[in-house]
Amino acid sequence: MLIAGIAFFLTGLIGDNLVVERPLKQMAIKIDVPTEATPGNAPAQAPLPPVAVLLAKADPAAGEADTKKLGCVACHTFTEGGKAGIGPNLYGVVGGPHAHMQGYSYSAALKAKQGPWTFAELNEWLHKPSEYAPGTKMTFAGISNDKERADVIDYLHTLSHSPEPLPTPTAAELNPPKASTAAAAPAGDPPVETLLASANPATGEADTKKLGCIACHTFTNGGKAGIGPNLYGVVGGPHAHMAGFNYTAALKAHKGPWTYDELYEWLKKPSAYAPGTRMTFVGIPNPKERADVIDYLRTLSPNPEPLPAK
Ligand code: HEC
Ligand code: HEC
Secondary structure, three states, X not given: OHHHHHHHHHHHHHHHHHOOOOOOOOOOOOEOOOOOOOOOEOOOOOOOOOHHHHHHOOOHHHHHHHHHHOOHHHOOOOOOOOOOOOOOOOOOOOOXXXXXXXXXXXXXXHHOOOOEOOHHHHHHHHHOHHHHOOOOOOOEOOOOEHHHHXXXXXXXXXXXXXXXXXXXXXXXXXXXXXXXXXXXXXXXXXXXXXXXXXXXXXXXXXHHHHOOHHHOOOOOOOOOOOOOOOOOOOOOOEOOOOOOOOOOHHHHOOOOEOOHHHHHHHHHOHHHHOOOOOOOOOOOOOHHHHHHHHHHHHHOOOOOXXXXXX
């Protein structure tokens, strides 16, 4: 009996020494969550809604189900003492330090983040891991749906002996000022409504020549496509409005009509508004010039869209 015991113990020791854990160089699985715009999703560049507001309506049971639906379970365990898989065990991660699992080989990108995982940081991280920690090993597109993301964070927060208290939304977070319609415009630029009130379509037309739009676009009714589509009737028309033009999926993914706000954002930096677009044009950084061009585009219609009310 005793010899058998010792032998068992020894083989265990030898075994441990023979098998060296080798971290995977690359993730075996890549799971992308579709990121098409569903109601409740934040537009590409806008700040995320405050996590306290989202968590107030979150449901941890739905969050647990989401970790299965979204594929977190392919890489993570969630029980206390659970093993690492492709990703670390997640018990106790909320309020714990970044890279909280002892012995797990985290990327430098994640280890560089100091301090505890707050609710706000998890909101950013799970929205887009590659943006929160560029270079992270977590090859997961992110959860673009606000409700789903909050549910998952709420669930993670229950994985603890003494769960962190949920944050209470401030009055300002609960009742954001009405100016939020202008939130689509990047910070610093005046709202397009204000600029359009004093915009000049003739200057805008001159700008389309000066800035080189005419190298790729025609503007007359029935004009042919060039490198880019004809732009007659684009204001108020649908995104990718020219029938028969071969638009990118990036642009076609934007639904609904081209509003002034959206044109204002698009023309500021096409590659930021629709990453992957074929419109290889850096953008018009000057807000006044942008408004003039939009005002000109507006006139290209038998019945131009009214200017926005101020
Ligand atoms: C393809 C595998 C994979 C999927 C799918 C995945 N993760 Fe991860 N996750 C990782 C890896 C790898 C890391 C470590 C990242 C690093 O070191 O940069 C990580 C890290 C994390 C961390 C930080 C842990 C810590 O200790 O700091 C959290 C939180 C997390 N993941 C949550 C999730 C959630 C929630 C989901 C599903 C919505 C998910 N992950 C989906 C692989 C994955
Ligand atoms: C190098 C060529 C090029 C230049 C220069 C260019 N565009 Fe474009 N434009 C394109 C292409 C290509 C598309 C289609 C993009 C896609 O499918 O992703 C496009 C799309 C557009 C759209 C959306 C059309 C629709 O039907 O949804 C607008 C509006 C637009 N451009 C305006 C402008 C303006 C204004 C300028 C000058 C300030 C300009 N473009 C400069 C090539 C160009």
